Amino acid sequence: MQSRKKIVLVATVASSIYGFRQPLIAELQKRGYHIYAFVSEYMQTELDKIWAMGVTVIPYQLNRGGLNPIADVWATYKLANQIRRIQPDLVFSYFSKPVIFGTLAAKMARVPKIFAMLEGLGYTFTEQPEGFSRKAKIIRKIQVILYRLSLPLADKVIFLNPDDPRDLLEKHQIKVKKVEVLGGIGLNLSDYPYQPVLQTENIRFLFIGRLLKEKGIHEFIAAAKIVKARYPNTIFTVLGAIDKMNLGALSQTELDSCIQTSLIEYPGQVSNVSEWIVNSQVFVLPSYREGVPRSTQEAMAVGRAVITTDVPGCRETVVNGLNGFLIPVWDSQVLAEKMIYFIENPEQITLMGNESYRIAQKKFDVDKINQRLISFLEL
Structure with a gap:
């Protein structure tokens, strides 16, 4: 009996x-492949979920944020031994490290086929208003x-x-064998069904993301102040957690001040994101750089107009003036102007939201997307 082919993630x-x-x-399982998943950050409940998918999950050592070359070399050697014991037909790695x-x-x-996917270049490639830090x-x-050492070894990046x-x-x-552009990892659209925009007197602008500088949280708050000065009943909702270890994060003091002055509505990190999208009118992500942001895709699938920045990744989601607006990065004034446009032209919220829905269905x-990815993996 022929053994099942093996794929390592x-x-x-x-x-x-x-x-x-x-x-x-x-x-991939439907096509007869057995999947092994290597993970370095996990809780037991998460491993149980992966096992329940019929996937063999294997913990391994990798310091995601560390820069210790000796530790990285040793971890790579051990990872190679773990992969060698499986003898997979293909290894597919994603995320930077x-x-x-x-x-x-x-x-x-000595795996026959090796593929790598970078879902974004990360903060070291994300330009800041004051320039890149040392x-x-x-x-x-x-x-x-x-990357010069590793990427040329992959059959495709x-x-x-x-x-x-x-x-x-x-x-x-950096010379590589072949490059493909996927266009996003996609959504199960049935999880984010289209919902007509709620017709309410006060428009809600929704931000979803970690409260980090490079996600544009400071620009969102600055724009909210400008808009509130003219339209004080406008609602600004922020979903996401503070990253206290990140120097560019919104501080707890700043967040508390925004809440106490009723500048923003802050439910925190929620599990029912789709419900919050449904109850909003316009989605806003003033990010400095993305792969292709999932939160924006979710808002588009539900049928919401989008304001985002004209930067890598974000510009893949919006056709300027059709389903929303692309604005200059770091510019809270222009962001506020586009928010005011929607307040003063509320009929555009539905029109642009419907275009977002059509784009999400298509892209x-x-x-x-998985059919494209599987073709990239030559399966």
Whole structure:
């Protein structure tokens, strides 16, 4: 009897397997593949969820944020041994560190096919209003060196948007065998069904994301102050957690002040994101850079107009003036002007929201995207 073919996924957080890869895994299983998932950050309950999917889950060591070369070399050697014992037909790594060290380990293990996917370039490639910090420049140089070592070993390198390969491969002269652009990891659209925009007197602008500088939270709050000065009953809702370890994060003091002055409505981190999208009129993400933001895709699938920045990843979601607006990065004044446009032209909220829905159906259906991804993996 012929043994089933094996595919290894190398990731970091366990939640990415059951949260974002479940439709892909189900399709691969239907095609007769057995899936192994390597995760480095997990809780036992998360491992149980992955096992319940029929996936063999294997914890491994990887310091996602560390820069200890000796520890990374040792972890790569151990990962290669773990992969070698499985003898997979294919290794598919995603996220920055798994792409680097998973690709190196797969080559050491002599895996026949090796694929890597970068879902974004991260904060070291994300320009800030004051320019790149010295630390970010150093880390980026190290990353580029590691990408030069690892990416040429992959049979294909997959990106979500067309800007990332230009900013990484072309600017830093990294030669790879082949590049593909996926266009987003997609959504199960049935989880985010279209809902007509609620006709209310006071418009709600919704922000979803970690309360980080590079997500544009400071611009969102600054724009809210401008809008509230003219239209005080406008509602600004923020969903997401503070990252206290991040220097650019919104501080607890700043957040408390915004809540106490009724500038924003802050439910925190919620599990019913789709309900909050349904109860909003316009989605706002003033991010500095993305892969292709999932939160925006969710809002578009529900049928909401979008205001976002004209930066890599974000510009893949909005056709300016059709389903929302692309604004200059870091510009809270222009953001406020576009918010006021929707307040003063409320009929555009429904018209643009309907266009968002049509774009989401065409571009972000996870079944269509997974068929493309599987073709990229040559399965």
